[in-house]
Amino acid sequence: MHLGQDAELDVLRKRVRELASRHAPPRHGRTGVRAPEPEQVPALRKWTGMLFAENLLGVHWPVEHGGLEDPHPLHESVVTDELIRVGAAGPVGGGLLAAAAIIASGSAAQKDFFLPRIRSGEDIWCQLFSEPDAGSDLAGLRTKARLDGDAYVVDGQKVWTTNGQHADRGYLLARTDPDAPKHAGITAFALDMNTPGVTVRPLREITGTSDFNEVFLDGVRIPADRVIGGVNQGWAVTTTSLAHERSSAGSGASLFGALDRLARLAGEITRDGCPAIDRDDVRQVIGGFVADVHVNSLVSAFGDSRALHGSGDVADAPVSKILFSEINLALHEYGMQLQGHDGVRVEGDPLVHDNGWWQDAFLYGRAFTIAGGTNEVLRNLIAERALRLPR
Numbered sequence: 512m513h514l515g516q517d518a519e520l521d522v523l524r525k526r527v528r529e530l531a532s533r534h535a536p537p538r539h540g541r542t543g544v545r546a547p548e549p550e551q552v553p554a555l556r557k558w559t560g561m562l563f564a565e566n567l568l569g570v571h572w573p574v575e576h577g578g579l580e581d582p583h584p585l586h587e588s589v590v591t592d593e594l595i596r597v598g599a600a601g602p603v604g605g606g607l608l609a610a611a612a613i614i615a616s617g618s619a620a621q622k623d624f625f626l627p628r629i630r631s632g633e634d635i636w637c638q639l640f641s642e643p644d645a646g647s648d649l650a651g652l653r654t655k656a657r658l659d660g661d662a663y664v665v666d667g668q669k670v671w672t673t674n675g676q677h678a679d680r681g682y683l684l685a686r687t688d689p690d691a692p693k694h695a696g697i698t699a700f701a702l703d704m705n706t707p708g709v710t711v712r713p714l715r716e717i718t719g720t721s722d723f724n725e726v727f728l729d730g731v732r733i734p735a736d737r738v739i740g741g742v743n744q745g746w747a748v749t750t751t752s753l754a755h756e757r758s759s760a761g762s763g764a765s766l767f768g769a770l771d772r773l774a775r776l777a778g779e780i781t782r783d784g785c786p787a788i789d790r791d792d793v794r795q796v797i798g799g800f801v802a803d804v805h806v807n808s809l810v811s812a813f814g815d816s817r818a819l820h821g822s823g824d825v826a827d828a829p830v831s832k833i834l835f836s837e838i839n840l841a842l843h844e845y846g847m848q849l850q851g852h853d854g855v856r857v858e859g860d861p862l863v864h865d866n867g868w869w870q871d872a873f874l875y876g877r878a879f880t881i882a883g884g885t886n887e888v889l890r891n892l893i894a895e896r897a898l899r900l901p902r
């Protein structure tokens with residue numbers, strides 16, 4: 512059997528294609544995880560609900576919460592890849608990340624309340640972790656939560672909150688014990704984003720889009736039963752969902768799509784009077800990317816498979832993420848380099864290639880090297896925890 516190529520997965524791919532052709536809202540025409548326009552959100556909620564109802568997502572969840580008895584280890588990565596391949600939208604928001612935390616650490620009541628709402632698309636989640644002075648050093652976060660009667664009162668600021676402008680719920684980390692060692696005083700909460708005192712302010716990025724937000728928390732009351740996984744246990748809860756984020760940060764399908772675009776681009780651009788694709792130096796580079804993209808795809812499938820069989824290594828998800836994000840960046844940089852002076856053109860310019868897709872992908876490409884832990888920090892992690900090198 513070839514990894515990721517057995518008959519069961521071919522049937523799954525076909526099911527995704529059929530469902531997507533009938534019901535999927537179109538994917539945004541850009542790379543990466545991008546926030547939808549407000550008017551697109553209702554259709555995306557419905558589509559998210561359909562993906563769960565059709566057992567395309569959430570299959571690794573406990574059976575009593577909608578998971579399957581014996582899902583294929585690659586089921587969800589195949590679904591994600593196929594959706595990208597056919598240009599269909601994926602699920603909206605960070606529900607899968609929040610669900611990973613709730614399933615691993617939440618109470619029975621939290622599982623019964625939140626998981627069906629994620630599955631139906633009723634609740635869009637965002638992740639409220641990073642702060643202006645706490646990103647890589649997440650344990651240095653300063654947002655505070657103090658117990659007041661039957662609720663915690665939260666004050667602080669979060670930043671880089673993907674989809675915060677559309678979210679119904681926030682998976683929040685806050686400091687509940689300022690005197691404990693920094694990893695030991697943090698608690699995870701499920702926050703209702705409509706609570707008084709929550710202000711979401713979209714950020715405008717270099718790409719011209721607003722995918723992230725600042726979130727201000729002023730005297731926000733969270734009922735004490737919305738603590739996920741115990742008071743001051745937030746660091747352990749977080750580790751679960753960050754591992755999930757790293758393994759799902761980038762999809763191989765988006766790289767295969769970018770390769771197709773690169774070959775097309777090299778066919779359109781002329782060098783010394785002939786298409787760039789006819790030149791040996793250009794073909795050498797593109798051939799190298801083809802090899803890299805195939806390696807990335809295999810490494811990512813191998814890591815997913817090991818994780819789901821319980822034989823994973825602490826380096827698997829970071830290696831996949833580093834590999835994906837650096838190939839992605841190099842490929843888009845080369846696409847821009849091929850365009851020469853035309854690389855400065857932008858979306859809407861009649862002479863720009865691929866309607867500015869390359870410029871957007873080039874600018875956004877750096878985001879993948881940062882999201883879910885920067886590549887520098889992940890390299891440290893591999894060195895210290897997998898290779899056990901001295902700190």
Ligand SMILES: Cc1cc2nc3c(=O)[nH]c(=O)nc-3n(C[C@H](O)[C@H](O)[C@H](O)COP(=O)(O)OP(=O)(O)OC[C@H]3O[C@@H](n4cnc5c(N)ncnc54)[C@H](O)[C@@H]3O)c2cc1C
Binds near residue numbers: 637643673877
């Ligand atoms: C696409 C995207 C989506 C995101 N979505 C969310 C979200 O939904 N919710 C959320 O909470 N956050 C989100 N983030 C934020 C993300 O988690 C942080 O950007 C990331 O953790 C890095 O933190 P920082 O930006 O504060 O950079 P810093 O931690 O300030 O790092 C700055 C630079 O210093 C380097 N550096 C830092 N520490 C070390 C070290 N020990 N060794 C070597 N180099 C180091 C870093 O690699 C980086 O190059 C998102 C980010 C991106 C790009």
